[in-house]
Amino acid sequence: MPVEIQSSEGPAGRTLTLSGTLDAAAATSLLKAASPALRKGIAITVDLSHVSSVDSAGAGALAECFILASERSARFQAVGAGGQVRDVLSKTPSPPAKAEGGRRDSGIGAFFARIGGSGYGVREGSLAFLQLLADTAYWGLVAPLRRRFPPAGATSMQALRIGADALPIVGLISFLLGLIMAFQAAYQLRQFGANIFVANLVGVSMVRELGPLMSAIVVAGRSGSAIAAELGTMVVGEEIDALRTMGINEIRFLVVPRVFAITFTQPSLTLFSNAVGIFGGFLIAVLYLDLSAAAYIQQTISALSLNDLITGLSKSIVFAWIIVLIGCHCGLRITGGAEGVGRATTTSVVASIFFIIVADSVFTTLSTLL
Amino acid sequence: MTMAEGRDVNVNGGVGGPADIVVEVRNMTAGYGDKVILRDISFNVRRGEILALIGGSGCGKSTVIRTLVGLLTPMSGGVRVFGQDPAVLEEEQRIPFLRRIGMLFQNGALLGSMTVGDNIALPFREHTSLPETVIRRIVESKLAMVGLPHTAHLMPSELSGGMRKRASLSRAMALDPDLLLCDEPSAGLDPIVAAGIDVTLRDLQRNLGTTMLVVTHELASVALIADRVVMLHEGHVLADGTVEEMRTSADARVRDFFARTPPSTVDAGPNLLSLLEEVA
Numbered sequence: 110m111p112v113e114i115q116s117s118e119g120p121a122g123r124t125l126t127l128s129g130t131l132d133a134a135a136a137t138s139l140l141k142a143a144s145p146a147l148r149k150g151i152a153i154t155v156d157l158s159h160v161s162s163v164d165s166a167g168a169g170a171l172a173e174c175f176i177l178a179s180e181r182s183a184r185f186q187a188v189g190a191g192g193q194v195r196d197v198l199s200k201t202p203s204p205p206a207k208a209e210g211g212r213r214d215s216g217i218g219a220f221f222a223r224i225g226g227s228g229y230g231v232r233e234g235s236l237a238f239l240q241l242l243a244d245t246a247y248w249g250l251v252a253p254l255r256r257r258f259p260p261a262g263a264t265s266m267q268a269l270r271i272g273a274d275a276l277p278i279v280g281l282i283s284f285l286l287g288l289i290m291a292f293q294a295a296y297q298l299r300q301f302g303a304n305i306f307v308a309n310l311v312g313v314s315m316v317r318e319l320g321p322l323m324s325a326i327v328v329a330g331r332s333g334s335a336i337a338a339e340l341g342t343m344v345v346g347e348e349i350d351a352l353r354t355m356g357i358n359e360i361r362f363l364v365v366p367r368v369f370a371i372t373f374t375q376p377s378l379t380l381f382s383n384a385v386g387i388f389g390g391f392l393i394a395v396l397y398l399d400l401s402a403a404a405y406i407q408q409t410i411s412a413l414s415l416n417d418l419i420t421g422l423s424k425s426i427v428f429a430w431i432i433v434l435i436g437c438h439c440g441l442r443i444t445g446g447a448e449g450v451g452r453a454t455t456t457s458v459v460a461s462i463f464f465i466i467v468a469d470s471v472f473t474t475l476s477t478l479l
Numbered sequence: 480m481t482m483a484e485g486r487d488v489n490v491n492g493g494v495g496g497p498a499d500i501v502v503e504v505r506n507m508t509a510g511y512g513d514k515v516i517l518r519d520i521s522f523n524v525r526r527g528e529i530l531a532l533i534g535g536s537g538c539g540k541s542t543v544i545r546t547l548v549g550l551l552t553p554m555s556g557g558v559r560v561f562g563q564d565p566a567v568l569e570e571e572q573r574i575p576f577l578r579r580i581g582m583l584f585q586n587g588a589l590l591g592s593m594t595v596g597d598n599i600a601l602p603f604r605e606h607t608s609l610p611e612t613v614i615r616r617i618v619e620s621k622l623a624m625v626g627l628p629h630t631a632h633l634m635p636s637e638l639s640g641g642m643r644k645r646a647s648l649s650r651a652m653a654l655d656p657d658l659l660l661c662d663e664p665s666a667g668l669d670p671i672v673a674a675g676i677d678v679t680l681r682d683l684q685r686n687l688g689t690t691m692l693v694v695t696h697e698l699a700s701v702a703l704i705a706d707r708v709v710m711l712h713e714g715h716v717l718a719d720g721t722v723e724e725m726r727t728s729a730d731a732r733v734r735d736f737f738a739r740t741p742p743s744t745v746d747a748g749p750n751l752l753s754l755l756e757e758v759a
Contacts, residue, residue: 186757187756347584347586356605
């Protein structure tokens, strides 16, 4: 039975007579009816004698009204509670005199405290990252000399997952990129009758810039996130702790195979991306720009130098390390449960793409200036 | 030999000199960050006994175990396991030290990316140079020991909670450790499966003489397996003795724990009705 609220004014203030069931739906109507008056400091008496039953939402609404009233030093009273209503209300603890609800910091002090806090967070994160870098260097470079190798087969398995499985998507993206570049270049170069320079533009930009960058971005999205999520889940499931108690160093067991794998797969993916991208440009040049195949190939070869290739491949190795180390860092430092895994995954992708671009701009600036 | 006799033998045989103390926790204070969980606790685990570490939720039972394997460094005081301090072990000493300890995690903590068999083979592959055929045979027998024959090819996600815990027990026991640490071995399992794990632990202790520290709050487990009980309460050691001594303890909190006395409902002060009916 829905609640009915009748309001009447008397010498002692307003009286609300409720009848029916004071449940969650009724609680809303009660609050709506009572709160404007209470805010104005008008005293209210509720008559509960016709209320058949009340639940915790109803009791909550009464408590809320009482608090509203006491904040305005008004009076909020209940009369006529009987039966079940009496039982429930007498078992409901009284609301705290002042709404506590977690001290919320505000003001200028809190603002600086937040800045300081995030500063400390950055410092702590950077120190942990350096620690990871040092541990990885030790377990990847020094420990093998002491015959402490990463687990057998782990590196090749990671190479398959990080490298080989990424071939189709890297190929497709690079092919389309080659097409786009050839079209765009032709659109401009045609005006000067310099169509053949499409080969230079596609070749050099693929090899020096877009091949390494695009494959790194694809791998950051595919594998960087996967690494963060996998390691994060292992932290949450105490699997990392289990490894440690078995005397197995998690850096050697989990991080080093991934670093080794990506160090080989990323340049390979980049080479593949270069080739497919140039092939995409070649198709457009031959089919759409009416250039001869031999001339295009000849032009590409003469445009590219070994230096371009080395620059591109060394970039790709740096990008690879950025991806894998940020992925591992985010995964291993996870806090919280499933939500933390999600956060670590997002952070790893955003951070690795950001640092890839930063590294790329440093590379490009240096190689142009020097 | 009945179970009760087994317990008596161990209690009588377990008391001895310092050489018989496997785990020594002395005046240890530990916690995470600024939060102190354990305050100045001390107790020993003697060779060959099953010590149950009990206490309410969140009283620091798991924290004790984490300090014993060096996952957590105590803030002050210390622990010695086999006479060594796990917090200061060098890398070369750490592996032989950890080989003597098996640990059963609360949720099993099997590596999800490997089959059950590979999980149990992991300590052998990492720490021994046994040929693969031998390792596989050992794995099969270790799995049979915990009642999970022919499951080596399954992934951990294909196992039920109880099976996962038993597989994890079998991994913890892989290298026949001298000390087995169990974090809530029977929590969240049905009574039959839980009792099965208890009996397995009991049998392992009797057959192999493994010293065990079992963190639990299952009274039934404690009664079945524990030679001795240490009860933690709000970061302190509240009591240390046999199950019988606990039941008849002078401390009401200990007796209440064993009698499963519900907390007395505290008077919550004024209720809503009295406030609302208060005449201004």
